[in-house]
Amino acid sequence: MPNRSEQVITARLLREWPLPDPAGGKDSRGTVLVVGGARYTPGAVLLAGVAALRAGAGRLQLAVTETTASALSIAVPEAKVVGLPETDHGAVAGRGTGHLLELAGAADVIAVGPGLDDIDQTTDLLRRVLDAAGQGTAVVLDAYALGALSEHPDLLTGDKRPERVVLTPNVTEAAHLLGREPGADLATAAADLAREYRAVVMLYGHVAAPDGRCWREESGDVGLGTSGSGDVQAGIVAGLLGRGASPEQAACWAAYAHAVSGQRLISRFGRIGFLARDVVDEVAPTIAMV
Numbered sequence: 001m002p003n004r005s006e007q008v009i010t011a012r013l014l015r016e017w018p019l020p021d022p023a024g025g026k027d028s029r030g031t032v033l034v035v036g037g038a039r040y041t042p043g044a045v046l047l048a049g050v051a052a053l054r055a056g057a058g059r060l061q062l063a064v065t066e067t068t069a070s071a072l073s074i075a076v077p078e079a080k081v082v083g084l085p086e087t088d089h090g091a092v093a094g095r096g097t098g099h100l101l102e103l104a105g106a107a108d109v110i111a112v113g114p115g116l117d118d119i120d121q122t123t124d125l126l127r128r129v130l131d132a133a134g135q136g137t138a139v140v141l142d143a144y145a146l147g148a149l150s151e152h153p154d155l156l157t158g159d160k161r162p163e164r165v166v167l168t169p170n171v172t173e174a175a176h177l178l179g180r181e182p183g184a185d186l187a188t189a190a191a192d193l194a195r196e197y198r199a200v201v202m203l204y205g206h207v208a209a210p211d212g213r214c215w216r217e218e219s220g221d222v223g224l225g226t227s228g229s230g231d232v233q234a235g236i237v238a239g240l241l242g243r244g245a246s247p248e249q250a251a252c253w254a255a256y257a258h259a260v261s262g263q264r265l266i267s268r269f270g271r272i273g274f275l276a277r278d279v280v281d282e283v284a285p286t287i288a289m290v
Helices: 011-015 044-054 066-075 098-105 119-132 144-152 172-180 186-197 231-240 247-269 276-289
Strands: 033-037 059-065 080-086 111-112 140-141 164-167 200-203 206-208 214-216
Touching: 011 066, 011 247, 033 044, 033 098, 033 231, 044 059, 044 111, 044 119, 044 231, 044 276, 059 066, 059 098, 059 111, 059 276, 066 080, 080 098, 111 119, 111 231, 119 144, 140 144, 144 172, 164 186, 164 231, 164 247, 172 186, 172 206, 186 206, 186 214, 186 276, 200 247, 206 247, 231 247, 247 276
Parallel strands: 033 059, 033 111, 059 080, 111 140, 140 164, 164 200
Antiparallel strands: 200 206, 206 214
């Protein structure tokens, strides 16, 4: 049964909750830094980064393993791409990332997690990035960054930690964060996570804020369950935060843009035939038509 305390995210609700005016140059829409991309999964950072631009971010910076940075800089010419030290197995190393920390200290939004694949290295990396970020920096945690958080909840505690945080777990990641299976009531699970981690949480169309407000998006279909789709959603959130949206506003708009972008693709590809990269290309027109 739907949770009746949740507001349904509709185009009308979003029109009454407009995104900040995008007037001005690219600096006014923020710098988004996406950190991830192990040697064998740089595409996750590409998807998240381009989605952030499609959502309206002004500047994009991507941080991936050194061996994939050159290729990614060609694939995304709109971005500044920096290479990170890597382990013998191709994971992003948690140490030796001085240039990255400089970027983190100057970024308006930092998304960590897409394409990372080593929990210990991710924990070290995330701790350093969060230490470098300012309190006013918005943070999006996805994928392995959420695994690191589940093992080290103190990553988001302390007086100097960023205050605007969005978590984008899938059901498995939510279980690790909660320490239990979320069950069928994902609305309650999202609300519990938001309260526990003092962050906005997006969980399969459910959005929860730490103050108890909750929303749900009802347009999502089975086709969004495809490789890279979560990276796209995390990127949309980051881009909207860059534009100046609050964490809960960015999450609600991103949930809608992600779901409706998938709906727009069904007529061309069927319910399960489209790819995450196709969703990226629908983000801008979906937001614009609201």
